[in-house]
Amino acid sequence: MxxxxxxxxxxxxxxxxxxxxxxxxxAKVFFSGEKALAEVEAGSRFDVAVLDVKMPGIGGVExxxxxxxxxxxxxxxxxxxHGSGTDYETGCLEAGDCLPKPLKIEQLIEALNRLVPDA
Amino acid sequence: MTxxxxxxxxxxxxxxxxxxxxxxxxxxxxFQDYRQIWGMAIFVLISTALVPLVxxxxxxxxxxxxxxDTESLLRTERVASNARRAVTFFLEERLAALTFTVNEMGYDxxxxxxxxxxxxxxxxxxxxxxxDLSVIADDGTQVAYAGPFNLEGKDYTDQPWFRDCLKNDxxxxxxxxxxxxxxxxxxxxxxxxxxxxxxxxxxxxETERLIQTLSSYKTGEHADIFLVNHQGLLQTPSSFxxxxxxxxxxxxxxxxxxxxxxxxxxxxxxxxxxxxxYIATKIVPTSFILMxxxxxxxxxxxxxxxxxxxxxxLFLSALVLVVVITLTSSFMVNKIFQADSEKAKTMAxxxxxxxxxxxxQLAAGVAHEINNPLALINETAGYVKDLFTLKKEYKxxxxxxxxxxxxxxxVERCGTITRQLLGFARRFDVQNQTINLKDMxxxxxxxxxxxxxxxxxxxxxxxxxxxxxxxTDRGKLQQIILNLVxxxxxxxxxxxxxxxxxxxxxDDRVRLSIRDNGCGISEExxxxxxxxxxxxxxxxxxxxxGLSITYGLVQKLHGNITVESQIGQGTTFVITLPITAKxxxxx
Numbered sequence: 057m058x059x060x061x062x063x064x065x066x067x068x069x070x071x072x073x074x075x076x077x078x079x080x081x082x083a084k085v086f087f088s089g090e091k092a093l094a095e096v097e098a099g100s101r102f103d104v105a106v107l108d109v110k111m112p113g114i115g116g117v118e119x120x121x122x123x124x125x126x127x128x129x130x131x132x133x134x135x136x137x138h139g140s141g142t143d144y145e146t147g148c149l150e151a152g153d154c155l156p157k158p159l160k161i162e163q164l165i166e167a168l169n170r171l172v173p174d175a
Numbered sequence: 176m177t178x179x180x181x182x183x184x185x186x187x188x189x190x191x192x193x194x195x196x197x198x199x200x201x202x203x204x205x206f207q208d209y210r211q212i213w214g215m216a217i218f219v220l221i222s223t224a225l226v227p228l229v230x231x232x233x234x235x236x237x238x239x240x241x242x243x244d245t246e247s248l249l250r251t252e253r254v255a256s257n258a259r260r261a262v263t264f265f266l267e268e269r270l271a272a273l274t275f276t277v278n279e280m281g282y283d284x285x286x287x288x289x290x291x292x293x294x295x296x297x298x299x300x301x302x303x304x305x306x307d308l309s310v311i312a313d314d315g316t317q318v319a320y321a322g323p324f325n326l327e328g329k330d331y332t333d334q335p336w337f338r339d340c341l342k343n344d345x346x347x348x349x350x351x352x353x354x355x356x357x358x359x360x361x362x363x364x365x366x367x368x369x370x371x372x373x374x375x376x377x378x379x380x381e382t383e384r385l386i387q388t389l390s391s392y393k394t395g396e397h398a399d400i401f402l403v404n405h406q407g408l409l410q411t412p413s414s415f416x417x418x419x420x421x422x423x424x425x426x427x428x429x430x431x432x433x434x435x436x437x438x439x440x441x442x443x444x445x446x447x448x449x450x451x452x453y454i455a456t457k458i459v460p461t462s463f464i465l466m467x468x469x470x471x472x473x474x475x476x477x478x479x480x481x482x483x484x485x486x487x488x489l490f491l492s493a494l495v496l497v498v499v500i501t502l503t504s505s506f507m508v509n510k511i512f513q514a515d516s517e518k519a520k521t522m523a524x525x526x527x528x529x530x531x532x533x534x535x536q537l538a539a540g541v542a543h544e545i546n547n548p549l550a551l552i553n554e555t556a557g558y559v560k561d562l563f564t565l566k567k568e569y570k571x572x573x574x575x576x577x578x579x580x581x582x583x584x585x586v587e588r589c590g591t592i593t594r595q596l597l598g599f600a601r602r603f604d605v606q607n608q609t610i611n612l613k614d615m616x617x618x619x620x621x622x623x624x625x626x627x628x629x630x631x632x633x634x635x636x637x638x639x640x641x642x643x644x645x646x647t648d649r650g651k652l653q654q655i656i657l658n659l660v661x662x663x664x665x666x667x668x669x670x671x672x673x674x675x676x677x678x679x680x681x682d683d684r685v686r687l688s689i690r691d692n693g694c695g696i697s698e699e700x701x702x703x704x705x706x707x708x709x710x711x712x713x714x715x716x717x718x719x720x721g722l723s724i725t726y727g728l729v730q731k732l733h734g735n736i737t738v739e740s741q742i743g744q745g746t747t748f749v750i751t752l753p754i755t756a757k758x759x760x761x762x
Contacts, residue, residue, distance in 0.1 A: 065547050067581060071554035078561045112628045137546040157546055158553035 057172045058101065059083035062092045062119065063108035063135065068157075072106075075161055081168065089114030096126050103172045104131040106164070109154075131171040135159065209512050216504040224496050232489055239478060244438065247448045247474050252436035255450030255467040258392040258400055259434055262465055265388055266347055266362065267456045269380060272302055273364045274345070274458075277376045282368040285310050285376065291321035304384035306359060311337065313373040322379070331377075336361050339459075340375050347461040350382055350402070350410040358382045364458075386411050389465075397473025402454070402463045403427070415468055423466065425449065438471075446471035526724045530654065541592055544625065548588040555581045607756040609646050612677050612685065613638040619656045620675075623664060632664070633672040642677055645685050646756040651728045658725045659689045659748050666693030666746060683754045684734075692745035701740055 059076060061083045063069040073083040084102070086092035090113055096102070105123055107116035114122070120132050134154040153167045276294055277285070284290055295308040307322020315332030331337040336348035340363040348361035363377040385402075389411060393400050402410035407427045409416060416423050424442045428435065428451045436450040450467035453460075472479075555578050562569050562578075569575060616636055620627075627634055663673050674690040696704060700711060705726040729736040733753050740746040 065551065067585075068547070068551045068554055071551065071558050071581075075554065075558050075561055078558075078565050110629055112631070115629070137543055137550065157550035159550060161557055 057081060057103045057168065059168065060086070060092060060096070060100075060102040060105040060123075060130075062086045062089055062105065062111070062116070064088060064111045065108070072159070072164075076164075079161075079165060081165075088112070089116075089119040093119065093122055093126075096123055101127065102130060104133060104168055106133045106135065106168075109134050109136040133164065133167050133171070209508055212511070213504055213508040216508065217501055220500045220504065221497060224500065225493055228489065228492065232485065236482065239482075243475060243478055247469065247471065248436040248438070248450075251448045251450035251467050251469055252434055254392055254394065254398070254400070255436065255452050255465060256434040258389060258467065259452035259454060259465050261388050261392065262385065262402070262454055262463070263456055265385060266454070266461065267458070269302060269305075269362050269378065270345055270347070270364065270456055270458055272298060273362060273376055273378055277364055277366045282310070282366070282374050286319045288319075291319045295321040298378070304381045306379040306381055308379075309377050311363075311375045311377055313341065313375075318374075334361075336363060337375065337377075340365050340377075341373060343459050345456075345459045347456065347459060347463075349404050349408075349462050360385070382411065392467075395473070397470040397476075399466075399468045401466055403466055404462045405464065410463060413466075413468075415470075425468075427464065428466075436467075448474070522723070522727065526727060529721070529724045544592050545589050548585040548592075552582055552585040552589075555585065607646055607648055609644045610649055610652065611644050612642055612687065613640070615649070615653060616656060616675055616677070616687075619653060619660055622657070623660060626664065627673075630664075630669040632667060632669065634675070635672065636675045638675070638677040642679055642685065643754055645752055645754050647732050647752060648756075651732055652752070655725050655728050655732075655750065656687075656689075658721050659750075662721060662748075663689060663691040663693065663746070666695075667691045668693070679754075680751055684751045685754055686749060686751045688747055688749045690745060690747040695742040695744055696738070696740040696746055697742055701738060704738060705736075 059081055061069055061073055061076075062085075063072075064087055066087050069085045069087065073085045076083045083106070084095070084100070086095065089107075089111055092105075093114065105120070107119055109116040111119075116134050116136075120134075123130055123132075132153070135157055136154060137157045153171070155163055155167065276298070280290075280294070285294070291308055291310065295305065298305050298308065307320065307324065309317050309321070310319040311331050312318050315330050315334075315337060317329045317331065334348075336346045339346035339348075343365075345364045346362070348363075350358050350360045352358055359379045360382055361377055361379055363375050365373055365375050367373055389400050389402070396414075399413050399415040401413040401416075403423050404410055405427065407423045409421050409423060413423070425439055425447075428437070428449065430453055431451075432453075434450065434452040436448060439447050439449050441447050448469045448471055450469075452465045454463040454465055455461060559575065559578050559582075562572070562575065613636075616638060620634055620636065623634070626632075660673070660675075667673065671692050675687070676690070677685060677687045680686040705723050726736055729750055729752075733756075735751045737749050738746065739749075
């Protein structure tokens with residue numbers, strides 16, 4: 057399975073990608089929505105996108121709709137730093153899987169395996 | 176019993192009159208001066224109620240006064256006119272009788288001895304009031320006399336009436352005592368003897384009859400009616416003017432053909448109504464002036480009594496009005512005061528609630544800020560754990576060290592944020608201290624930095640380094656700035672800007688303006704913007720307390736807050752604060 061990981065917290069994103077790699081899931085990391093979108097628009101294909109909800113520029117929820125427009129097959133998992141009660145969370149819950157930060161890696165793996173079962 | 180006394184006292188002297196109770200209102204400068212409202216209400220109500228009442232009464236009094244004056248003048252004039260007719264008739268009747276006698280009998284028969292006595296008898300029978308009768312030759316010697324006194328041969332040349340009579344064919348003398356020392360009046364007519372010489376027939380009239388006639392016109396004890404001569408000497412007794420001088424104490428009225436009446440003031444300063452008439456018979460004028468004098472006070476007595484009653488009624492009505500108005504005003508103002516007190520209490524509570532809420536908001540913000548480094552710690556620690564569990568070659572691995580450094584760095588980040596949080600929270604209960612406004616603004620902006628970044632909001636802070644530090648309550652100022660920046664963030668769209676500017680102002684004040692280019696506030700809402708519970712947000716999204724609390728806080732710091740806004744252009748809040756702290760003026 058090919059994973060697209062987008063988060064403006066660079067170290068966090070890199071660390072997460074390393075942990076995924078250790079578990080045999082390669083992830084391509086981007087630090088902003090714009091760059092990720094450009095990559096997908098340029099023709100790269102991913103099975104699932106793991107997106108941080110709150111980012112400068114294009115946020116996670118918006119990025120999801122724009123990525124979907126390019127690649128309707130793509131599945132999505134959101135990461136959020138907000139505990140509760142914000143519009144970001146509402147938006148992201150409507151959008152699909154939403155995992156709180158700090159993250160339990162098992163939850164992410166489980167979500168990825170559920171969204172892309174044949175990998 | 177004491178409870179009733181207390182409730183009565185509180186009705187008359189309500190709580191807002193007591194200064195101690197204003198303590199918990201002192202935070203809110205918008206509250207009124209209740210004593211002034213109370214005083215104004217009483218003044219306005221009493222004047223609108225009493226002035227027309229008093230004015231109407233005055234006008235009524237004036238009208239009554241005027242009509243009484245007119246009425247008493249008319250009445251006095253009527254009495255004088257009637258009395259004049261009576262006196263004139265009295266004199267004319269006797270003059271006519273005398274003329275008839277003289278013309279009928281002639282000089283010779285009249286001077287027949289004993290004849291005059293018969294004539295006197297007849298006249299006495301016919302008219303009465305005659306004392307004696309005499310015939311006087313043109314040289315003044317009395318040639319015939321009939322009467323109780325033996326006055327034959329008396330010389331009347333010097334008597335003024337005698338001379339008058341020779342001149343005017345007839346005369347009426349003044350009342351005088353004459354040779355007999357008895358007050359009497361002389362009427363005389365002149366005739367011509369056969370030899371062409373003149374002679375005079377004289378009759379003495381008892382004044383008693385005249386006085387009786389006059390007093391029959393006297394009405395009541397406040398009226399006086401009498402005769403005076405042209406010099407003002409009393410001719411008949413007066414009940415008002417007595418004494419040695421025998422003189423009327425008011426000026427002799429000017430001559431008038433007809434009866435007249437007028438208002439005068441007598442020697443003792445009392446108002447009197449004077450009616451008078453110059454008495455003249457058809458044949459000859461007399462030296463009598465008929466005087467009718469009435470004391471105005473006496474005539475007014477009934478009216479004055481009525482007026483006293485009206486005055487009492489007026490006074491009692493005014494008293495009742497004043498009492499009712501005072502009690503009502505006290506009651507109403509007390510209601511307002513109580514309502515305002517309640518509002519102030521609610522505001523104070525809401526302020527506290529909001530303080531707590533903003534601490535909560537701050538804590539949530541900080542928690543979010545901490546979340547990111549925590550997530551990183553989590554991942555890094557997880558990765559290290561992964562290395563231990565999933566890979567065998569962890570020993571002497573430089574990557575491991577790097578990752579441990581990464582953990583330490585993340586923990587430091589958390590520490591910084593926690594310190595900031597603690598520093599911020601500690602400032603809530605601090606009293607006046609010296610503050611660098613620039614530092615404070617950047618402290619507050621820090622909490623919004625992330626959101627500003629996400630929403631692409633440009634924050635310009637323009638505070639000169641030379642701005643004098645201000646002495647104020649740190650926590651409250653921080654909350655003011657935080658509230659206003661929060662507000663601005665809610666009003667502006669992504670990609671807008673926020674301008675924060677501070678300048679030293681005149682009068683040792685600092686002026687801080689926070690300008691955004693957000694949606695703006697309508698003029699109508701601008702008026703209500705500092706009112707508690709006023710909000711344009713949807714129900715449940717805003718309490719409507721933020722700006723009213725901000726207002727209260729600025730007031731507490733002895734500052735001012737103003738707002739200017741235009742729809743679509745943006746909003747500017749301007750706060751001016753004193754550089755040196757003022758002492759709280761609480762007792």
